[in-house]
Amino acid sequence: MTLAEEVLQGNRLALARVLTQVENETERGHQALNELFRRTGGAHLIGVTGPPGTGKSSLVNQLAYYYRNKLVGKPKRVGIVAVDPSSPFTGGAILGDRVRMRDLAGDNGVFIRSMASRGSLGGLAVATSGVVQVMDAAGFEIIFIETVGAGQAEVEIAHLAHTTLVVEAPGMGDDIQAIKAGILEIADILVVNKADRPGVETTARALRNMLQLAHPVPHVFSGIDSPGYSHHMVELSDHDEPVSTSGPTGEAPTIWIPPIQRTIATKGTGVVDLIEEIERHYKYLKETSELGQREQARLKSELDILLRERLVKRWRERVTETRYGQAVEKLLRREISPWQAVDYLID
């Protein structure tokens, strides 16, 4: 039996081994991914990002705990991938696997993996994508991809997800720069965590205002003629109610405007409501063409990153050390510019 087959049979040790192979980009890791890839596509991938200090890890822990223990129906199997792209020097993820396990210890339906930087951003995105694919094939139905921070790296990793949560907290939103337009644009659901702290109103209001700028009230509703759907007016209310248009009997909306959900992760407050929003977004993705489009964009972007890495690797194998060394020497003496050095080395 191959390692991949053992993963498919639910062997956790085999899973951990494959993940390590995938993270280290070994030949065996690629082989396992080739075998497992056709079994992917079943999981709901949920990205969680936002500035440091907003309590993302606690929130993800709580969400996982509720998916396992507190909801009606069959508990779902939950994977958590915690990525720290801004720690390129330490080489170790800030959030240790053990620390994360406290609430979820001993539950075989949960698998947690922390990942630190792989040197290059492309490398990290590829490794994260591989880890997510293995968990997906292994039958985890909900997979959280949690990133520390809110920069370009986080945006790229958010592209791996179907549903992206952007987490803020009171006291960070006073400054307009703290809530970045770029980050807002990747948000499917906005979460104001630590909602028992002073300043929660200010933060929620700031988010609502920026949301209004990013998603102006549409005047024409797509799908207005399709039977079975009637629409409420899109309204960014003063309460943090879901603001998407939705059918009167709880159908998935035909246009998605990110709702703002308040939570207190440490107490579990708002977590069930948040899960309802997540499920509503997944339903929306499935009932519109969005899910297919996101899958397509996701796989194409992964292919492009892999192509890039392979091209560089192949070129490195062909150019001699001497020739490369000569180019660097001339560059350092400022005899040639970086562009001229590239001409010399490639063309």
Place this chain on the structure above:
Amino acid sequence: MTLAEEVLQGNRLALARVLTQVENETERGHQALNELFRRTGGAHLIGVTGPPGTGKSSLVNQLAYYYRNKLVGKPKRVGIVAVDPSSPFTGGAILGDRVRMRDLAGDNGVFIRSMASRGSLGGLAVATSGVVQVMDAAGFEIIFIETVGAGQAEVEIAHLAHTTLVVEAPGMGDDIQAIKAGILEIADILVVNKADRPGVETTARALRNMLQLAHPVPHVFSGIDSPGYSHHMVELSDHDEPVSTSGPTGEAPTIWIPPIQRTIATKGTGVVDLIEEIERHYKYLKETSELGQREQARLKSELDILLRERLVKRWRERVTETRYGQAVEKLLRREISPWQAVDYLID
């Protein structure tokens, strides 16, 4: 006269034009860079990074103003490159050139350029590097490279600088995650801005503690036998004094431990002290082998990014749309994995 020659003669309009060409990566831009590159190497490149909301822009404005107007000796020519890597969707830099100009308006010795994301991180690093090289060749002696945020993108851009300032502010440092180990490791000077706000002691203490972890007191001093230098004990004091070892008569230190400098940028408080620290660091770089090493690492990393971009461009020209389309189709149907698609397209 070529555009590059006009830049060397101090023509500001020509400078602005070349920068636009370089930013857009045109053939003319590359040509100008090839001409100008041999004239680079004169500027002191100062990176300024840190979390949003710490007042980096005000601080850079003040530093520029002091370099121009408040210091003893000949005023230095100052370039400012403001980079926003985390705004991939809007396509416009958050900090407009005009807003930045308020304090520095009408001063021909200052040139300010804002840059937004170029789609890829490598592209942004290359474009920023090109812009800095043009300013360097144009005779700007101090060039600030300011980035919004504190993620991997900022770390990569910090690699372009000789001296890197990491800016924090009170009230953001309570959470251990707010001060990232990775960011601390790129800091040559730590700045606690907004030092009139409550919590400044807590922030300074947190930085000092993390600094102590990152730079443990060395037991062996390099260069202890070299004449002309005697060393104080390295001590991370309770005050925010410079903690590097330095000679008794103000020589540059032979080992650099990042000092912590408090500032109130809006009032100009601490700005002269900060400039003294910056100058002390530059002196240190020049008197040790560090400057050469940083230059070498900087140019090599730029060459690698350029090589990468060129390889992808060349491959794109050779692969047919049909073949690429077929691979993507099979990938989307999950008949082949991303790794198998790469094999199909490259090998």
